[in-house]
Amino acid sequence: MERISVFDIFKIGVGPSSSHTMGPWRAAQRFLAEMQEIGVFDEIEKVSVELYGSLAKTGVGHGTDIAVFLGLNGDDPVTVPVEQITAKIDFIRQSQTIFLGGKKTIPFDPLFDLLFLKKETLPFHANGLKFRAFLKNGSEKSAVFYSIGGGFVVKENENNTKTEKQLPYPIDHAHELLAWCEKTKLPISGVVFENEKAWRSAQQINEQLLTIWEVMQSCIFRGCHTDGLLPGGLNVSRRAKAMNAKLLQNIDYQGFEEWKMAINKSSRSFQQILKWVSAFALAVNEENAAFGRVVTAPTNGAAGVIPAVLMYHICFADQISENEVQKFMLTAAELGSIFKKNSTISAAMGGCQAEIGVSSAMAAGGLTECLGGSPAQVLMAAEIAMEHHLGLTCDPVGGLVQIPCIERNTMGAIKAITASQIALESNPANAKVSLDSVIKTMWETAQDMSTKYKETAEGGLALSVGLAEC
Numbered sequence: 388m389e390r391i392s393v394f395d396i397f398k399i400g401v402g403p404s405s406s407h408t409m410g411p412w413r414a415a416q417r418f419l420a421e422m423q424e425i426g427v428f429d430e431i432e433k434v435s436v437e438l439y440g441s442l443a444k445t446g447v448g449h450g451t452d453i454a455v456f457l458g459l460n461g462d463d464p465v466t467v468p469v470e471q472i473t474a475k476i477d478f479i480r481q482s483q484t485i486f487l488g489g490k491k492t493i494p495f496d497p498l499f500d501l502l503f504l505k506k507e508t509l510p511f512h513a514n515g516l517k518f519r520a521f522l523k524n525g526s527e528k529s530a531v532f533y534s535i536g537g538g539f540v541v542k543e544n545e546n547n548t549k550t551e552k553q554l555p556y557p558i559d560h561a562h563e564l565l566a567w568c569e570k571t572k573l574p575i576s577g578v579v580f581e582n583e584k585a586w587r588s589a590q591q592i593n594e595q596l597l598t599i600w601e602v603m604q605s606c607i608f609r610g611c612h613t614d615g616l617l618p619g620g621l622n623v624s625r626r627a628k629a630m631n632a633k634l635l636q637n638i639d640y641q642g643f644e645e646w647k648m649a650i651n652k653s654s655r656s657f658q659q660i661l662k663w664v665s666a667f668a669l670a671v672n673e674e675n676a677a678f679g680r681v682v683t684a685p686t687n688g689a690a691g692v693i694p695a696v697l698m699y700h701i702c703f704a705d706q707i708s709e710n711e712v713q714k715f716m717l718t719a720a721e722l723g724s725i726f727k728k729n730s731t732i733s734a735a736m737g738g739c740q741a742e743i744g745v746s747s748a749m750a751a752g753g754l755t756e757c758l759g760g761s762p763a764q765v766l767m768a769a770e771i772a773m774e775h776h777l778g779l780t781c782d783p784v785g786g787l788v789q790i791p792c793i794e795r796n797t798m799g800a801i802k803a804i805t806a807s808q809i810a811l812e813s814n815p816a817n818a819k820v821s822l823d824s825v826i827k828t829m830w831e832t833a834q835d836m837s838t839k840y841k842e843t844a845e846g847g848l849a850l851s852v853g854l855a856e857c
């Protein structure tokens with residue numbers, strides 16, 4: 388199976404969707420890079436893009452058009468100033484040109500050069516897109532890519548099993564991870580850290596994990612201090628800011644660190660903590676819905692679960708050790724990898740169990756690792772969290788990543804905390820359901836699920852909630 392780095396799972400990017408925004412953006416960049424490699428980039432006079440399946444059906448609400456334009460325009464999701472996105476898109480639409488690869492301006496009419504083929508689906512995956520480049524000599528170069536969830540992209544007929552990386556502790560299934568922990572006497576985060584060193588140095592791993600956490604924290608902070616309506620036409624009001632203000636009862640603070648201290652000193656009643664976890668998750672996904680900078684974890688629609696649970700731990704745990712963030716992230720990432728290898732992290736393939744369910748399982752495992760759980764308890768926590776998301780459908784109202792997505796992150800976070808507490812009070816030897824078996828069940832459920840519940844906005848709440856009600 389593929390070898391997946393922690394930083395393949397946690398990636399800095401832009402909302403609202405990893406599969407429908409980040410993936411197509413990366414695919415556009417890859418297509419242009421390939422045109423450079425084969426030496427035809429300078430010959431390109433025109434480009435066009437076709438979106439298929441789920442990308443076509445919910446692409447407008449998920450910002451696929453914007454992602455493709457920016458990818459073709461030479462912008463990168465990690466570095467693009469998010470506050471400039473609207474102006475860049477307006478310019479492309481009004482000028483009917485694109486700054487191809489950030490190198491040359493060519494004509495580009497968004498209405499005709501990007502097609503949403505809602506009735507067609509390509510064979511390999513529900514999220515297919517085809518790029519065409521028309522050259523000066525009249526010939527054409529084209530390539531098909533699939534956005535397979537979590538921002539991962541594969542090219543048609545490409546072997547995406549990156550087995551070339553030799554890891555000291557190769558892991559495809561949860562039982563193998565447990566076996567390595569037993570053999571090495573390392574915790575799960577220790578095993579994952581050793582594997583990650585196949586990609587980068589120990590110092591780089593620690594630094595990059597802290598960078599990821601900084602982006603997550605900034606996202607929570609911004610979300611807790613921004614109000615107004617979310618874009619897209621559903622008239623969804625942002626709520627995190629009002630919750631934050633009410634929870635802190637207008638206590639004065641300056642900047643992020645003082646804010647965190649204020650939270651730490653605030654009431655620790657069950658209700659208040661529940662509200663804080665919800666506010667953290669809402670904050671991230673409101674930012675995500677507003678094309679803000681988020682960390683894909685393991686998707687953008689579910690980007691709030693992991694930051695909310697880690698923030699809860701950092702703010703409210705009795706004791707915090709120095710490497711808490713690293714332990715949490717390394718554990719969560721490995722669990723996400725195991726889900727990706729044996730099931731899916733794409734809602735277009737598996738519904739929302741693949742997004743919120745997986746992120747909840749990852750967060751439950753990460754939290755249990757930080758709270759001193761054994762490796763078996765970590766896996767048990769992840770299993771419990773997923774077990775109670777099985778069958779969860781994806782039915783985004785209006786095709787936007789807002790209803791039910793934003794609130795659903797709060798549910799994923801709370802379930803993760805509950806799952807962790809249950810696992811810490813349990814003997815995994817008595818567990819009847821293993822993590823591997825729940826992942827297998829999730830995949831079987833995904834295959835049985837009607838396509839109308841797989842990120843198509845053709846069923847569930849997407850049908851029963853009229854847009855006029857929003």
Ligand code: SF4
Nearest residue numbers: 688734739742781792
């Ligand atoms: S319903 Fe779930 S899977 Fe579907 S877009 Fe929303 S968060 Fe993603």
